[in-house]
Amino acid sequence: MKIPLVRPAPPQLSLAVPELQSLEQSGIFSNFGPVNTRFEQEMLARFFGGEGACMTVCNATIGLMLAIKEAVGDQPAGQFALMPSFTFAAAAHAARWCGLTPLFCDIHPQNWAADFAAESAMLRRYAGKIAVVMPYATFGYPIDLERYKRLTTRLGVPVVVDAAASLGTFDVHGRGFGSGFAGSVVFSMHATKSFAVGEAGLIYSADPDRIARLRTMSSFGFGEPRSATMAGLNGKLSEVGALLGRLRLADYDRITAHRAALLNRYRAALPELDFQLRALGTQAHQFVPALLPSGLGGCRAAIRAGLEDRGIVTGTYFSPHLFEQPYFRKVSVGGPMPVCDDVSARMISLPLFDTMTHHEVDQVAECLRTLIRVTEQERRPKPSRREQYMPPVYAAISGASGELPLE
Ligand SMILES: *Cc1c(COP(=O)(O)O)cnc(C)c1O
Numbered sequence: 001m002k003i004p005l006v007r008p009a010p011p012q013l014s015l016a017v018p019e020l021q022s023l024e025q026s027g028i029f030s031n032f033g034p035v036n037t038r039f040e041q042e043m044l045a046r047f048f049g050g051e052g053a054c055m056t057v058c059n060a061t062i063g064l065m066l067a068i069k070e071a072v073g074d075q076p077a078g079q080f081a082l083m084p085s086f087t088f089a090a091a092a093h094a095a096r097w098c099g100l101t102p103l104f105c106d107i108h109p110q111n112w113a114a115d116f117a118a119e120s121a122m123l124r125r126y127a128g129k130i131a132v133v134m135p136y137a138t139f140g141y142p143i144d145l146e147r148y149k150r151l152t153t154r155l156g157v158p159v160v161v162d163a164a165a166s167l168g169t170f171d172v173h174g175r176g177f178g179s180g181f182a183g184s185v186v187f188s189m190h191a192t193k194s195f196a197v198g199e200a201g202l203i204y205s206a207d208p209d210r211i212a213r214l215r216t217m218s219s220f221g222f223g224e225p226r227s228a229t230m231a232g233l234n235g236k237l238s239e240v241g242a243l244l245g246r247l248r249l250a251d252y253d254r255i256t257a258h259r260a261a262l263l264n265r266y267r268a269a270l271p272e273l274d275f276q277l278r279a280l281g282t283q284a285h286q287f288v289p290a291l292l293p294s295g296l297g298g299c300r301a302a303i304r305a306g307l308e309d310r311g312i313v314t315g316t317y318f319s320p321h322l323f324e325q326p327y328f329r330k331v332s333v334g335g336p337m338p339v340c341d342d343v344s345a346r347m348i349s350l351p352l353f354d355t356m357t358h359h360e361v362d363q364v365a366e367c368l369r370t371l372i373r374v375t376e377q378e379r380r381p382k383p384s385r386r387e388q389y390m391p392p393v394y395a396a397i398s399g400a401s402g403e404l405p406l407e
Contacts, residue, residue, distance in 0.1 A: 001311040003360055006287055007353035008191035010198050011247030019243055029239050031219070032056075036242035042249055043202060047167065047176030052206035055215050056237035056245070060164050060188030060201035064094035066217050067184035067203055068132055069231050070210065071158035076100060076131035080333070082122055083134040083162075084114040085323040086340045091134055091162045092322050092332065100131055102332040104323045107340045110277040112289075113138040115339065116147065120404055122335050123155065136162040137177060139317075140169045140194075140284040141276060145181045147404075152183065154404055164188035167195035167202070168256040168284030182207045184214070189245060194259060194284045195252060196354075197244045200237050255354050259285045262352055262361050266290070269365035272372055274346075288350040289317060292372070297345035299375045304348065306371045312364050315349035 013020065023035060036056055044054050057063035068081065081095035085104035092102040103126060106118035114135050123130060133151060137143050148159040160183060167187045169177040178185035185204045189197035205211050213230070216223050221232025237245075266288050267275050274291035292300060304314050321344040323334040351364055 001363060003312045003351050003356075003364060004353065005313045005315045005349060005351050006192050007355060008196055009354045010191055010196045011244050011251075013240070013244065016243065016247055019247075020240075023239050023243060026239075030236050032215070032236065033239045033242070035239045035246065036237060039242040039245045039249070042246065044204075046249060048179045048204055049175055051179060052204060053208040053211035054202055054204040055211050055218070056242060057186075057201040057203060057218060057235045058237050058241070059190065059199050060162075060186050061090040061094055062218075062233070062235040063186040063188075063201040063203050064091060064134075064160065064162060065097050065233070066214050066235055067160045067186050068094055068098045068100070068134070070214050070217060071160050071184065072098065072100070072131045074231060078126075078129040078131035078157075080126055080130045081132050081134055082119065082126070082130050084119075084136055084138075084340070085321045085334060085337050086112055086138065086318050086344060087136040087162065087322060088164065088318060089322065089325070089328075090164070091136060092328055095132075095134065096331060102322070102328060103130065104328075104332060104334040104337065106335065106337040107138075107343060109339050109343065111138060111141050111143070112276055112343055113141060113143045118335060118337070123151075123157075123404065125335075130157055133157055133159045134162055135159065136164075137166045137169070139276060139286060139289050140165040140177075142166075142169050142171060142177050142279050142281065142283065145178070148183070149181065151404055159183040161185040164190075165193055165286045166284055167193070168252065169279070169282065171281040174281075178204050180206050182210070184210065189248070192286065194256060194286050195248060197241065197248055200241050200245055256282065256284055258354065259352060262356055262358065263288055265358055265361045266350060266365060269362060270368065272369065285352055287315065287317070287352045290348055290350060291343060291346040292348055293376070294346070295379070296372065296375060297342075299379070300346070300348060303368070303371045303375060307364075307367055310367050312351065312367060314351070316347055317349045319344040319347050 079101050080103040081100040082103045084107045086107045095102050105122045106115045108115040163185045166177045187202040189195050189200035191198050217232045218235035221228040221230045223229030263285050322328045
């Protein structure tokens with residue numbers, strides 16, 4: 001048996017020879033050419049109901065850098081970028097490239113996104129010093145963007161949403177995640193994401209003027225012919241990249257539905273694990289994140305090795321979490337994060353890919369159940385750590401309330 005964590009399957013260019021030939025004949029290879037324009041229009045219609053605007057970028061990390069820079073300007077009103085510690089390094093790196101200091105907060109025990117109480121506590125404690133708030137729609141989970149709208153309105157702090165894994169997440173009304181949000185929402189189309197293209201990203205905003213500014217910034221800040229009028233870099237997607245994106249869009253519904261079915265099978269087969277809170281509507285899935293039973297976090301390496309012996313590859317996204325990583329420990333500031341520490345320590349990422357079969361899910365689940373049973377038998381079960389989620393000191397600091405601080 002050989003079951004990888006992910007098996008990247010971007011669209012096959014070798015099957016798109018006529019499209020490639022017409023691209024070559026056009027003589028246009030980048031700079032928001034016709035294939036890219038078509039792709040952006042299709043993405044806006046498919047995921048955002050045609051409302052607002054979107055633009056491609058060469059990858060989501062550059063997209064985050066552009067979005068943060070656009071949001072905070074050249075003279076940021078504050079030094080910090082507030083984000084959960086339970087996210088990917090790209091978010092904190094992007095903040096650093098914009099001259100900001102990552103400020104990490106704790107996460108919610110069920111959806112694993114920034115905890116509103118913890119985030120509000122940091123907004124209070126660092127009032128006036130936070131240049132941008134960067135929530136992460138964790139593993140494609142549809143976080144409450146209404147809260148972030150209110151945050152910008154009440155506190156005047158801009159919001160950039162890291163929605164790297166969220167293309168394919170829809171609410172119950174069929175609106176794609178991010179629709180109607182006036183800040184920047186940044187998606188990734190990396191080969192390992194469910195909307196797999198290779199290297200590519202997308203920035204959406206309900207505000208077309210914001211996308212127009214970002215487009216200028218993404219092309220060296222050239223607001224006038226070969227003359228920079230604002231901060232810039234080269235974040236453009238090639239026409240070949242856009243072609244791959246168009247091909248992916250064509251079969252994406254089938255892919256998301258298959259992945260969702262596999263995830264449901266995992267949930268049913270592994271009652272001993274804690275899965276992410278179920279989203280209303282549909283959620284895109286990159287791999288399958290799950291928490292080992294309380295007390296088994298310390299046995300994770302052994303359990304993963306046991307799976308690997310049987311040909312099953314797993315991951316630990318995101319462990320270590322950002323504030324545990326040597327570089328970010330040096331250059332960032334962190335608040336209390338007991339939930340993040342616990343979730344990260346117990347997290348195991350299970351295989352999920354387009355060509356995976358239900359039978360393979362059963363095999364992974366069966367192996368994992370056996371390993372958990374054996375491990376638990378070898379250890380005396382410890383009392384649940386759930387009650388430790390919010391120790392008194394943390395509750396006191398956060399005020400245990402998700403209310404936004406008012407001026
Ligand atoms: C994948 C990912 C990114 C980076 O996306 P790229 O397109 O690879 O640059 C950023 N943030 C999160 C949370 C991710 O998972």
